[in-house]
Amino acid sequence: MAECVECGADVALHDDLEVGEIIDCTTCGAELEVTDTNPPVLQKAPELEEDWGE
Amino acid sequence: MNVGMLYSRIRKDEKLLLSELRDRDHDITKIDVRKQQFNIEDAPEAFDDLDIVLDRCLATSRSLYVTRFCEAYDVPVVNTPDTAEVCADKVKNSLALTREGIPTPNTDVAFTKDAAMQTIEEFGYPCVLKPVIGSWGRLMAKIDGKSAAEAILEHKATLGHYEHKVFYVQEFVEKPGRDIRVLATDGEPVAAMVRSSDHWLTNAAKGAETAEFELDDEARDLVERASDAVGGGLLGVDLMETGDSYTVHEVNHTVEFKALNDTTDIDVPGAVVDWLEAKVEAEQGKEVTA
Incomplete structure (x- = not known):
């Protein structure tokens, strides 16, 4: 579990968490970036930029 | 091998690759490009002892520069900066494909x-206006008439970044409600799928439905030639069916494959890592010979 930085709700985390991964807060819908895994730390994810893609 | 992975966001695609690399006991250096400084002479510490760098940058601008730094640091990078430069820009992409027939x-x-406006009128309606840089079907316009054309051009010219003042106008291809995505390593198809939608845009990122696709000889040949045309590497080649043939509309250089991996029985990340291993072995063979 970690805390959503946007709404403060508990966010469930899966076992193979990876730094750089994005987790959705199921309470407020915020996109959260995993910045550490031990212990898990979440920050608000950057907004979509125009040059993102493949 | 020691693989450096350039990233700013770990998508499911990167997780699949990381998992495959770890399963094979390869060393991995995850390099968040947002946290690095790239000196024009000296590579960041994170680049020490890397056998190969895999560019998985989400932002095209970062991909273009960092792969160029890898080249300067003499670290093999997939894909090369030259390939990235051609694939990142739709104009260069179209020119490269056309040059190779x-x-x-x-x-x-x-x-x-x-x-x-003149070129749009000459193409006739509908035709398509695309941003030269961009992905996932964003900011694409199917222009059905003159009024819409005038409005879109006005908006792009007034509100857009200077790149939006490079107007890339394309014929509208009447595809059968789907297009084809092929993931290829140096021109060799790994797997292919069709992306179907009622919408004229059939990007998986736009929610198109996917299904596995069996490539025929003509499609295989086009994939190989399209890969060569942009300099080869790990690529996503997009084709549309045009009756009894195909047209290649673009080649992507930081290809996403999670949808493809879910669609096919082929182990896509496994095939990519096989290819990376062979690439590193070839590079190391070159060094020994030298």
């Missing part, structure tokens, strides 16, 4: 609203 939708580029 690969069928691709007819395209004009214009730099002013008036010149763009």
Whole structure:
């Protein structure tokens, strides 16, 4: 579990968490970036930029 | 091998690759490009002892620069900066395909609203206006008439970044409600799928439905030639069916494959890592010979 930085709700985390991964807060819908895994730390994810893609 | 992975966001695609690399006991250095400084002479510490760098940058601008730094640091990088440069820009992409005689939708580029309007009228309606940089089907416009064309050009010219004043106008291809995505390593197809939608845009990122696709000899040949045309590497080649043939509309250089991996029985990340291993072995063979 970690805390959503946007709404403060508990966010469930899966076992193979990876730094750089994005987790959705199921309470407020915020996109959260995993910045550490031990212990898990979440920050608000950057907004979509125009040059993102493949 | 020691693989450096350039990233700013770990998508499911990167997780699949990381998992495959770890399962094979390879060393991995995850390099968040947002946290690095790239000196023009000295590589960041994170680049020490890497056998190969895999560019998985989400942002095209970062991909273009960091792969160029890898080249300067003499670290092998997939894909190369030259391939990235061609694939990142739709104009360069179209020119490269055309230069090699690969069928691709007819395209004009214009730099002013008036010149763009003239080319749109010459193509007739519908035609397509695309940003030269961009992905996931964003900011693509299917233009059905003159009023819409005038409005879109006005908006792009007034509100857009300077790149939006490079008007990339393309013929509208009447595809059968789907297009084809092929993931290829140096021109060799790993797997292919069709992306179907009622919408004219059939990007997986736009929610298109996917299904596995069996490539025929002609499609395989086009994939190989399209890969060569942009300099080879780990690529996503997009084709549209045109009756009894195909047209290649673009080649992607930081290809996403999660949808493809879910669609096919082929182990896509496994095939990519096989290819990376062979690439590193070839590079190391070159060093020994030298």
